[in-house]
Structure formats: structure tokens, C-alpha cells
Amino acid sequence: MKFRDGQWLAAEGVHAEYAEEVYRISPTPSGKGVSLLCPTKKILRRGDVLNLSTLTIDIEPAFDGVLSVETTHWQGALRRGPNFDLFPAGQPEVDSQVTKTDKGTTLSAGSLSATVSRKDHTFDISFHSTDGKKRLTALQNRSVGLAYTPAPTTPMQTNDMRDIKHYIFTQTTISVGESIHGLGERFGPFNKVGQTVSLWNADGGTSSDQAYKNVSFWLSSRGYGLFVDTPDRVELEIGSERCCRTQTSVEGQRLKWYIIYGPTPREILQKYSILTGTPGSVPAWSFGLWLSTSFTTSYDEETVNSFLSGMKARDIPVEVFHFDCFWLKAFQWCDFEFDSDMFPDPKGQIARLKAEGTVKKVCVWTNPYLGQASPIFAEAVEKGYLLKRKNGDVFQWDLWQTGMGIVDFTNPAACDWFVSCLNKLFDIGVDCIKTDFGERIPSNDVAWHDLAVDPKRMHNYYAFIYNKLVYEALQARYGPNEAVLFARSATAGSQRFPLTWGGDCESTPEAMAESIRGGLSLGLSGFSFWSVDIGGFEGYPDPWIYKRWVAWGLLCSHSRLHGSNSYRVPWTVDDDDASPEGCSATLAKWTHLKARLMPYLFAQAQESTRNGIPLSLRAMCIEFPDDPTAWTLDRQFMVGNNLLVTPIFEEDDTVQFYLPAGKWTNFFTGEVKAGPGWFTETHSFATLPLYVREGTLLVLGKEGEKRTVYDYTEDVEVRSYFVKEGSKAVLVDGEGKEKVVLEVKGGEIVGKNELKGECVFTVVE
Missing domain, CATH: 3.20.20.80 (Glycosidases)
Known part of the structure; x- marks a missing residue:
């Protein structure tokens, strides 16, 4: 949602107020963080503290490399659920400290720090690596605020908020050349900078800005991720209201997010998985x-x-x-x-x-719906299994199934x-x-079993x-x-x-x-x-x-x-x-x-x-974060650590793809190409650009294998692709437990004696 009309004017029907300075810094209730009292005008004289709103910003250490930032306007607002199930495996301990220097007040959570500027009558919070080598993002002038729509003409109108919407927003800086990725399964441009994104699940197909899977987490090419801690609708203006900022807004009185320092995408995703849960295993x-x-x-x-x-x-x-x-x-x-x-x-x-x-x-x-023509519909209604309207009726509509109800999983x-x-x-x-x-899932005129x-x-x-x-x-x-x-x-x-x-x-x-x-x-x-x-x-x-x-x-x-x-x-x-x-x-x-x-x-x-990383489709930037081109690639992907795949989209059988630095071997022909660089090839339907990364020990099932489940340590083929000291392949059994580790040591593959049957070893280079 845009709150401004360009850089200078408020959007029509919007009244916005901004944190103009950090007036007071005090400990949070936990004693581990800092709480910032931020008035919406500069306090130059005693009378300035009257008749104005303030925003409270609580910054807390979560665990190593992760800080939470919660902005609140009216603290008395109810904290209604549901809430994300965070730290499902437990919250790690954190080594945190608060220090004061001539630059300001700094809160550190292991490798990540936030520094609040000590300059008088300023608002400036910088997020950076604790060692000072990496600046990540910042909350700067007029970057944290509240907004009303429609705009009240007098503060007296806010005594009745039933017809006034209230928003909290923050604007984190976007650095020169920074790209933003993630936010769930989004079918538009891979880099989200320049886009308006609404995180609201919808059945919109794959050819619009709607998404079935909205995830309030983004990953930046600058070495950090940001997770917005609410399942409510989140509106993002990613360089689309102010070109140099990502604006995050929610309707309500609070907005909380976690900033996660990597610096690599792998490290960011691993820490995000601690926060929201690791992916489940599959057979x-x-x-x-x-x-x-x-x-x-x-x-x-x-x-x-x-x-x-x-x-x-x-x-x-x-x-x-x-x-x-x-x-x-x-x-x-x-x-x-x-x-x-x-x-x-x-x-x-x-x-x-x-x-x-x-x-x-x-x-x-x-699916979680039930059409009223079903013989069990009446039983579901009688026993309260279905979502209701506020007047007590079962919520029904004829979209998808005639008179369908929605199963109420809060019951x-x-x-x-x-x-x-x-x-x-x-x-x-x-x-x-x-x-x-x-x-x-409707959000108006509904009453869940859990009130x-x-x-x-x-x-x-x-x-x-x-x-x-x-x-x-x-x-x-x-x-x-x-x-x-x-x-x-x-x-x-x-x-x-x-x-x-x-x-x-x-x-x-x-x-x-x-x-x-x-x-x-x-x-x-x-x-x-x-x-x-x-x-x-x-x-x-x-x-x-x-x-x-x-x-x-x-x-x-x-x-x-x-x-x-x-x-x-x-x-x-x-x-x-x-x-x-x-x-x-x-x-x-x-x-x-x-x-x-x-x-x-x-x-x-x-x-x-x-x-907490993808098996496939794995974005190239996960494996090659220091290659700027890798952050732009949206027509190719990695399968695991070592295989690069480029689909073919042209009827004339041609395809263009990019290989990062190093030697890459064509899986089918054994041809070697050296990156970095762009390449063009022509393929039959039996092949596509499938390239093996330099330093790979690739273990395959035997020639002619057609089963999915078999002994992955027996009768296998082991291919060496420009391996070096320490190149490794781990083999697991059908339950995912480690069984054999092959590793290059002293020019030999150690561990191959643990393989069973007739195994084939091939050097491809």
C-alpha cells in the first residue's frame, strides 16, 4: 500500500505520521534489548511532548545473527492470534550485549548488530555485522510510521475507529545494486525490486501477481533476510513507493519482523529454518x-x-x-x-x-471444503465442524462447490x-x-470456533x-x-x-x-x-x-x-x-x-x-552468491550442490545459459566448458544443458537402473569430475541415514571399499 504521492505529498485520503527522533532509549522488559521511544515530531521544547503520537520500537536479540524489531503505536491493542509457530525445535541461546560509544547505542546478537545514532533529534537505526565490515540495511529519516485512512481532520475523530483503518509501516533501505528475492511462490520477476507485493493467499493461477503460497520472508543479495512475523495481510512496496526502500505495512497497531544476517544465502536460510522450522523429510x-x-x-x-x-x-x-x-x-x-x-x-x-x-x-x-449435496453435510453443520458467519449461519457460497462450507480447523x-x-x-x-x-478463506463476516x-x-x-x-x-x-x-x-x-x-x-x-x-x-x-x-x-x-x-x-x-x-x-x-x-x-x-x-x-x-535449503529448484545465487550474474538467473537452476539444469523454451531446440566460474562437464557428452560465461546450444529431446560442477564425485545407480528405491551403495557408478583433495560424496540408505562417505585423499577415493557389488569408477575430465 502506498502512503505517499511521490516523495513530497501524502496519498489521497491518507494521513501519515513518522518517527522523527529517538527521544529515549531504555531496556526492554527482558533486559536484553533496547526500547526506543520515538515521537512523531522533533522535541525541541517541553511543550512539544503534548498532543502527538509516539512509536515504540523494541529491538531484541533472538539468537546468533538474528534480531527482532517490533514497532507499536497503541500498546493496549489486543494481541489476537493465530501466530506463527516459531522455534518449533527450541530457541537457541544468544550472546547479546548493549554498548554505548560516540556513534550511538549498539545492540549485538552474536554476528549481527543494530546501532541507534546518538545524534540529537535524528532517527537513524543501522543494521550491520558486529565486526563492522558489512552494512546491511537501515531505518532512516521518515522510515517508521503510522497511517490513517480515511485521513481524520481532527484527532477527536479517532475516538471511534470502526470506520478508520490504522496501519504501521517500516521502510528498510535498498542499497545500490541490491536485489530482493523470495516472498513465497511468486511467478513474476525473480528480483522483486520495483514490485508491489501483497502477501495474501489466492487461487490465481501462475500468470498473475497473486500467489498460492505467500511467505513473509525475503532474502537480499546484500547478505541478510527479513521475516515479517504475522500471518495477516502484509503489503510490500519494494522500491515501488520510494525507489531506495522496501516498505512493509500491516493494518493494526503493531509490526514485528526479524532481520537475519548470513552473510551467505545458505546461512540465511539455515537461520530462517531455526526460526520457522526445518523442512520435513520425504521418503x-x-x-x-x-x-x-x-x-x-x-x-x-x-x-x-x-x-x-x-x-x-x-x-x-x-x-x-x-x-x-x-x-x-x-x-x-x-x-x-x-x-x-x-x-x-x-x-x-x-x-x-x-x-x-x-x-x-x-x-x-x-480439499477442506464440503458441498451441501453431500449426505454428511447436515451432520457437519449439526456438530459445528464448519466455519460460521457472525450471525450464527454456516458460512456458505457457491464458489467452487454448490453451497459449500469450510472445515473449521480451530475446532x-x-x-x-x-x-x-x-x-x-x-x-x-x-x-x-x-x-x-x-x-x-473468507476474512469478513466470519466467526471461528476459537473466538x-x-x-x-x-x-x-x-x-x-x-x-x-x-x-x-x-x-x-x-x-x-x-x-x-x-x-x-x-x-x-x-x-x-x-x-x-x-x-x-x-x-x-x-x-x-x-x-x-x-x-x-x-x-x-x-x-x-x-x-x-x-x-x-x-x-x-x-x-x-x-x-x-x-x-x-x-x-x-x-x-x-x-x-x-x-x-x-x-x-x-x-x-x-x-x-x-x-x-x-x-x-x-x-x-x-x-x-x-x-x-x-x-x-x-x-x-x-x-x-533449510531447496533441493530443486535451487536458485543459482545459493551456490554462487559472489557472482552478481547468479542473482539474475531465473531460467536455470541447481539440483543439489553439483548439477546445473537449464530448461529449453524454444521450439527450434536452442537454449542459452550461464556457467559460473570453474570447469563444467556436460553430463551426456563429457564436453567441458569453462565459466564464467554465456553459452548457446542445440538439443534433441533426449538432452538439455545438464552440467556437472568441478570437484564433484557423482554417484549414480547402475546403467539401466529404473527403480526409485534400491540400495544406493551397491552396483553404483562413481564419476569423478575434476576432483581435488577433499572432494566428497555421501551415500545414504533408504531411510536417509548415512552409510558410506567417499572422499578424495592423497589422490585416491577413500571409502570405496565400503561399496557393495560391482561398482564402476569413471574419471570424466
Whole structure:
């Protein structure tokens, strides 16, 4: 939200007041921080303290390298929930101190400090590394304030605030050349400078400024991150109100955020994961190919069987089969009952699918809504499971499902009921759940079961409690590391409940690029695992688009074929072209490659979850933070630490990509290129720019391996790419536990004797 009309004028209908000086500095109640009393005009004489507002800014140490900053206008305002679940693994101790020098008062939390200028009648708070070597950002003149809209003509009007909105805002400086990234799964420009961003979950597809997954955290190329600690709507003007500042505003009386010093993106994300939670682990089988029925297509048991037998006949292993919406009866979504007309024996069908070996796991689509045509709607109303309006009516509308209600997860009884429905699905053989929707949660004229929650704060937070409930139900049934979601909505902390996919994209190259930008941004928001609708969701993909999407889609952490009103089995896309360049052969090729990559992928997944970094799509700036070009790259990504991938967007088979400094080896041909530099190549559908980083020990499954789950220490191929002393590869078992460490010492690979079977060692250089 913009509060000014240019640099000099207030926006129409807005009255804003700014902290003009730091009048007094005192300890915070904890005794560890500093509390700043900041009047909204300069206090030059005794009478200036009357008839004006003040802002209190409390700066507290959180843990090493992290400070919290909370700005408050009226301290008596209620602190209503829900609140983010911070420090889920416990808050680390912090070595903090307050010092005073001729420059001002400095609060230090380990490696990060904030200095409040000691100059009279000034407002200037600088955030910097404690050693003084790195200036990060600052709150300067007229950068912290409050605003009213509509603008009152006299302070007397604020005795009735029912028709006046009140905002708190801060403006952190944007330095020359600084770029801002993250803020959830955003499909627009990768660098957010120049954008207006509203953090408010919405079902808007992948081709707008709306997002399914709004995360109130951004990461700066200058070596810091900033997490806004509220699930409420957050409005950001990132160089778009003042070009040199990021403005953060919320409606209310308080605004709290945490500033996180890295200085590297890895360190920032690791500290952010301490604050909001590390990503959950996922089982090895989930990395295999997922095949969906698609959305509004017609299907029954015979259709499902034909899909799976067709995939098997074309040598395309399917790990998970997904039943989308119409496993349920029309108008009854989502009451968890298979449509008996189409699926008279779902338990038997699932058992037969698994016994035949054409698929190992089964997933079904759900959402947290209930159409009134469902036989259980009346029971849900009677027992208070659904969200209500303020007058006591159940909240209903005809958007999506006729007369649908929304499950009220603030009601423990509703949660128990929802889990009991899930357990019935688990009883018939369902292994994982696609938790769709959860974005269009109303914030006006609603009353939650828990009357203490603020409906506006519940809008984004609903995604957290919805996915948490389903994820924990899966954990309770299948074990802590066997739970898998396929979620669309998310907010800060949702990385704890993997995994997510990128929502409704079109079947175009432009939508491929949008989706990649979304995945990169989400990865810079603390999420390790991400997927996409391969081939695009909306429309009918041309064969070339489908094949190009397959290639990079199988190099995402997770890979799913899914569409809207058309199937995504390959033979329906190109009239069953059986040539080596056909859709079926292309899908088989990339599915087999992912299977061979599993020793590398699954080991990298463990590191990703420990450190709160993305497995894939991993932005280039995470691996190469000192390369300015890496911060601009939004059409390529890393898979783990060592593999670089560039999707192809052109029908003429050409692609341009960037290689950072060092030697890079083409995975397919062994050709070596030296970076830094830009390169152009032409590729068949069987390849794309897949380059291996210098110094890599890459462990692959044996030639011809097509399974996702196997012994990653047996019959493997170990490739050396310009390795040096200390080059290392960690191998894990199917549960993610470290089993073998290969390391180059004295020119030899130490640890290879711990490998089993017939292993192949190849030097590629």
C-alpha cells in the first residue's frame, strides 16, 4: 500500500505520521534489548511532548545473527492470534550485549548488530555485522510510521475507529545494486525490486501477481533476510513507493519482523529454518514418477488400468498413481467417499494395482471444503465442524462447490472428524494425500470456533493448520519419515509439511518460465521440495512443449504428470508416436535418468532438510552468491550442490545459459566448458544443458537402473569430475541415514571399499 504521492505529498485520503527522533532509549522488559521511544515530531521544547503520537520500537536479540524489531503505536491493542509457530525445535541461546560509544547505542546478537545514532533529534537505526565490515540495511529519516485512512481532520475523530483503518509501516533501505528475492511462490520477476507485493493467499493461477503460497520472508543479495512475523495481510512496496526502500505495512497497531544476517544465502536460510522450522523429510519412493488422472477428465477402474498398463508397456515406471477430483461424486466434494458408480470396490482396486506391480503407492485428492449435496453435510453443520458467519449461519457460497462450507480447523472436534475420514482412506490402501485449495478463506463476516483468533490472520494461516493436520495424520499412520502431501497452499512454516506443487499453469513455454520463477522463489523462502504439473495444467500441450517440460520436470525434486481437462499420459499427446523422439520414449528416458540419479538426489535431500535449503529448484545465487550474474538467473537452476539444469523454451531446440566460474562437464557428452560465461546450444529431446560442477564425485545407480528405491551403495557408478583433495560424496540408505562417505585423499577415493557389488569408477575430465 502506498502512503505517499511521490516523495513530497501524502496519498489521497491518507494521513501519515513518522518517527522523527529517538527521544529515549531504555531496556526492554527482558533486559536484553533496547526500547526506543520515538515521537512523531522533533522535541525541541517541553511543550512539544503534548498532543502527538509516539512509536515504540523494541529491538531484541533472538539468537546468533538474528534480531527482532517490533514497532507499536497503541500498546493496549489486543494481541489476537493465530501466530506463527516459531522455534518449533527450541530457541537457541544468544550472546547479546548493549554498548554505548560516540556513534550511538549498539545492540549485538552474536554476528549481527543494530546501532541507534546518538545524534540529537535524528532517527537513524543501522543494521550491520558486529565486526563492522558489512552494512546491511537501515531505518532512516521518515522510515517508521503510522497511517490513517480515511485521513481524520481532527484527532477527536479517532475516538471511534470502526470506520478508520490504522496501519504501521517500516521502510528498510535498498542499497545500490541490491536485489530482493523470495516472498513465497511468486511467478513474476525473480528480483522483486520495483514490485508491489501483497502477501495474501489466492487461487490465481501462475500468470498473475497473486500467489498460492505467500511467505513473509525475503532474502537480499546484500547478505541478510527479513521475516515479517504475522500471518495477516502484509503489503510490500519494494522500491515501488520510494525507489531506495522496501516498505512493509500491516493494518493494526503493531509490526514485528526479524532481520537475519548470513552473510551467505545458505546461512540465511539455515537461520530462517531455526526460526520457522526445518523442512520435513520425504521418503525415497516419493521421488519417482507420479501419474494423475487429471482434473475434470472422466475415468474409472478400467481407465486407470489402461493408463498403468500403457506406461508399463512403454517402459515408464510409475511410483505413485493419483486419483484426482472425480474419485468423489459430483457435488459432494469433499466427503471422502469413492463414487460407487465408478469405483464399486476401491479397496480391492487399490490392492490389485499394487499386487500387479504397476504402481507402488496411491494418492487421492482432497480439499477442506464440503458441498451441501453431500449426505454428511447436515451432520457437519449439526456438530459445528464448519466455519460460521457472525450471525450464527454456516458460512456458505457457491464458489467452487454448490453451497459449500469450510472445515473449521480451530475446532478440535472438527479436526478429529477430518482425521477419522483420512484414516478410512488409509484403511483401504491410500498412502498419501493431495491437499488442494485452502486459499480462498473468507476474512469478513466470519466467526471461528476459537473466538480468540482474528479472521484476517486466519486467512493465510489456514494453509498451515490444514496441511499440518493431514501431514501429522499420515505420520501417525505410516511413520514420521513416510508422510507425503501434495499441497497447493502454504505460508511461513509450511515447509515442515512437504511437499508442494506449483498450481495451475498453462501449457505454454511462457508458463514453464513462470513456474520456474515460482519454484525458485519458493526455494528461497525455506522450502526444500517442489513439483509442477508436467506438460502444463490448462490446455493441450504441443508435443514439443510436453517433451521439454518432461525433461526439466523429472529434474525437479518431485515429478508429476497432471492436467486439467486432458490426460497427460504421453501417447495421448502425440498420437502414440513410437519413435525415439516421441513423447513416450522421451518420458521413459528422463524417468530412467532420475532413477539413476537417486543415490545423489536422496543424499542431497537429507542435506537440504537439515539446512533449510531447496533441493530443486535451487536458485543459482545459493551456490554462487559472489557472482552478481547468479542473482539474475531465473531460467536455470541447481539440483543439489553439483548439477546445473537449464530448461529449453524454444521450439527450434536452442537454449542459452550461464556457467559460473570453474570447469563444467556436460553430463551426456563429457564436453567441458569453462565459466564464467554465456553459452548457446542445440538439443534433441533426449538432452538439455545438464552440467556437472568441478570437484564433484557423482554417484549414480547402475546403467539401466529404473527403480526409485534400491540400495544406493551397491552396483553404483562413481564419476569423478575434476576432483581435488577433499572432494566428497555421501551415500545414504533408504531411510536417509548415512552409510558410506567417499572422499578424495592423497589422490585416491577413500571409502570405496565400503561399496557393495560391482561398482564402476569413471574419471570424466
